[in-house]
Amino acid sequence: MAAVETREKVSALAEKYKYGFVTDIEMERAPKGLSEDTVRYISAKKGEPDWMLAWRLSAFRRWVEMREPNWARVHYPKIDYQDAYYYAAPKNTPAKQSLDEVDPKLLETYNKLGIPLSEQMLLAGVAVDAVFDSVSVATTFKAKLNEAGVIFCPISEAIRDHPDLVRKYLGTVVPVTDNFFSTLNSAVFSDGTFVFVPKGVRCPMELSTYFRINASETGQFERTLIIADEGSYVSYLEGCTAPKRDENQLHAAVVELVALDGAEIKYSTVQNWYPGDEEGKGGIYNFVTKRGDCRGRDSKISWTQVETGSAITWKYPSCILRGDNSVGEFYSIAIANHYQQADTGTKMIHLGRNTRSRIVSKGISAGRAQNTYRGLVSVHPKAANARNHTQCDSLLIGKQCGAHTVPYIESRNPSARIEHEATTSKIAEDQLFYCLQRGINPEEAVALIVNGFCKEVLQQLPMEFAVEAQKLVGISLEGSVG
Amino acid sequence: MNVALDARRLKAAEEFRAAGVPHRRMEAWKYSDLRPLIDAEQVASAPAAQWSIEAEGVELFDPAAGEGAFAGIMGEASLAFATATLGLRVKAAGRVRIAFATPGQARLRIVLDDGARLDYVESAPGGGLQNIGTEIVLGRGARMTHARLAQRAGGARIGDVSVTVAEGGCYRLHCADFGSDLSRLELDIKLRGIGAQAHLSGTSVLAQGLHADVTTHVDHAAGDTCSTQLFKLVAADKARAVYQGRITVRQGADGSDSRQTAKGLLLAERAEIDLKPELEIFADEVKCAHGAAVGDLDADSLFYLRSRGIADDEARALLIRAFLAEPLDEVEDEAMRAALWAAIEDALPGAMGQP
Amino acid sequence: MLEIKDLHAAVDGKEILKGLSLTVNAGEVHAIMGPNGSGKSTLSYVLAGRAGYKITSGSIRYRGEDLAALAPEERAAKGIFLAMQYPVEIPGVTTLTFLKTALNAQRRARGESELDAMGVLKRVRARASELKVSEEMLKRALNVGFSGGEKKRLEILQMALFEPRLAILDETDSGLDIDALKLVAEGVNALRAPERAMLVITHYQRLLQYIVPDRVHVLSAGRIVREGGPELAHELEAKGYEDIVRSAA
Ligand SMILES: Nc1ncnc2c1ncn2[C@@H]1O[C@H](COP(=O)(O)OP(=O)(O)OP(=O)(O)O)[C@@H](O)[C@H]1O
């Protein structure tokens, strides 16, 4: 029957991985393996100051003593941390480049990725800091941002040019020893993005970084630090793709956000790292620590993520609601197909008074995938009048996948109010039939219904991303009707 | 005597000793830390629990046979170390009232034959270390109503209940916990046969520094199984009320329907409520939902009542009763329901910060 | 246009249609009446090809083609439209988006060019104002929170938009106020054409005053037990089903 076919077709939706190509560029690598020497090598390559090296080394020394976490609902063979490269950079990259100087092959790669680094970009008003493996190679819009006083640069550059800012904030949201993967990142991070938005400034454009893992057997360890000073606003977009490879690659990024009084940071991610093939071979291990600190009063941090890629996702973008009246949001779509495993969610830590948080999570499981929402809402004794609302919906497509919900709710203030709702279902047969009866084919019908299911989250994305996200979700919202 | 069981007990003892007394770094015991209260040796050497029992329509038997199932690690300890054991078999219709009189450890096995019915009321007053492991087996079409009253007490009180329900069987539980230094009821319910059902409800009303943790796991292992969980918690003073509820729907358990509601009423600055509702779903033809909420008494309702001339304390008591009414309505036995309400009335002044 | 012969159909293994025969020619409007549970909606679902509705014997030919071989969306593209007794809500999917997706899917299947957003909007607007479907409703999620009557009006709007060859209206009149009933009837009558046929399922003679049928059939326990002209509807209204059903049994 038609309804049965649908399942297969739907499962096919996420599998069309169009970013699976490798760019053939000569790479410069650190020797394989991980030791203090590796850490020194990376730091030296980056020409870092002593304090940075010391910071990395202390992280490394802690990491050696830490154990890999095993509480998430993900299963993977033991990672041999000595069997990977921790630094890879395209050769012949002088420190500064204009767009014209960039290796045409790289630009071609970006074009294939659909990153509009050219004129479309200007029209879209998006500044891109493209990270190619470990070294940032092209940055646009510097001038306009400079005018506004916004710093938007590779973090390696920030360490050199803005050491005071980096020292003041780096590791203050995600402490060096926070967890196994973040500590590893602290030791070996090779590049990433730094953003500073000064007092009262509304960043004049959306900032965007595309990450891409290219070199084989290379772990990628970006470090992102975004600081929004008092009364400022910034919207940051992050997109990720990686080529197809048989072996699994580790990606352990750390993102730290700091919002001071009255500041707002909107952080959007569309993650479609290579998920592995239909048999579950290959794919990225995406073990990421993302945390935002609403340090100031009336501040706001909003995470939106569309997670469709990676063989394994381990990711909990969180908010520490420290400042009174601060607001944290987490909007998530996680799609897992074939043998993908996703364990993702958020933590909302209410410390200040009148803090509010909102969580909307939409999980879709297909094939043999396992998709877990894991979330914590914690209200501390001083967080009077804290409010949280959580909605967690799971959709199952097929009989061999799993959808799991693991929320922790901890309240220690009587004036706080926390509400959590979760549902699990499959696509309703009557909805499907209604669409078919109106002539829509099953694949399109499912895309339409899933689109509707995810609507609340998709709406949160900036327009430029929403389109890509909708395509990724397997949805046609073509045109502007509606 | 029974070789298989002896081996099972030895293994249980070994496993318990390896794991040790449960503590908050164990995921299942995150909100209940036994370590400060007892050590493994005290568990292993706990005296035999004593009880008084009133029973009709049941046969007593030596429970030294059977599977030795348990819900959690303390249930495993009861299997390993309990010297007091009791087996109850119901062939048609039974009625049991059991009260555990002293602290200590016990192991019970309750078997309902196909089509049998049992009305079971348990009171677990606690004091010292009380660890009661109960294994319940429901045959086809068997029905059991289980009411458990855990009075306000001191010490560590643990109830560990493992239930399997065969085709068409139905297990109903209502538990009322008024807290102890540490009080925990852990349930593992396997809906093994088609159409099996489990309906769990409970209330915890806590004051002072008391603690009560209800942890349930309902495992839908067969098709068309149905479960509901409805728990209401009230925490005042420095009390801590916990509900953890996991629902599993196994692959192939199509047509399963599961609904869970857990609500907490937090009445004081230093009280705490922790909820962990959890869904683990491996089948797509299912209806599963859970809802959880924590808050204070609704200010609008309070104001409304006061505007009608009802004094603050009375209005609060009224609203707390209204909050608790829903799970209590699940209790079918009227005498039991009245007894539970009476216990709640006793606890209310304390829960409202009155001496 | 439609030729049903000795149709037996089952839902969840339970036989509901038990030897139903019915012929509808192009240009005709047929009414189907019958007690609750007699199988009217089942017939409409079988015609539309809903999963789980199994033809156990007999045949349905539509414009010379065996209907059973076609998927629901193929039937739709070939002009079969079912206005459902209980229109379905699809959260998050804007009504207009849905209409555009469906219209273009049908056009694509027929080898016609797809319409752009403006093209769709123009067509929808023209019909929407006739049926008093507001712009605001079109922006809301499909059927979500619509009143019973609003849902029915939206079904007729879709019928007008898709211009089907065979329209099946399953109790489109129930839940409508008098003005809406007239609107719907006008919408249906406007679509009456020599190349079109309609199957109107209803409990009430009132609708048939506005949409005068060529034939009236009475369905009972999965079979047609009586046929007649428009006057049969009056008779049923006066006497109820009991006599007919009993004499058929
Ligand atoms: N999934 C099902 N399983 C078993 N019986 C079903 C199922 N679906 C429908 N039926 C039964 O089939 C019979 C016909 O139902 P149907 O909906 O076609 O009636 P109807 O003539 O449209 O009634 P109404 O006038 O109330 O709309 C009813 O007895 C109904 O209960």
Ligand SMILES: [Mg+2]
């Ligand atoms: Mg009907």
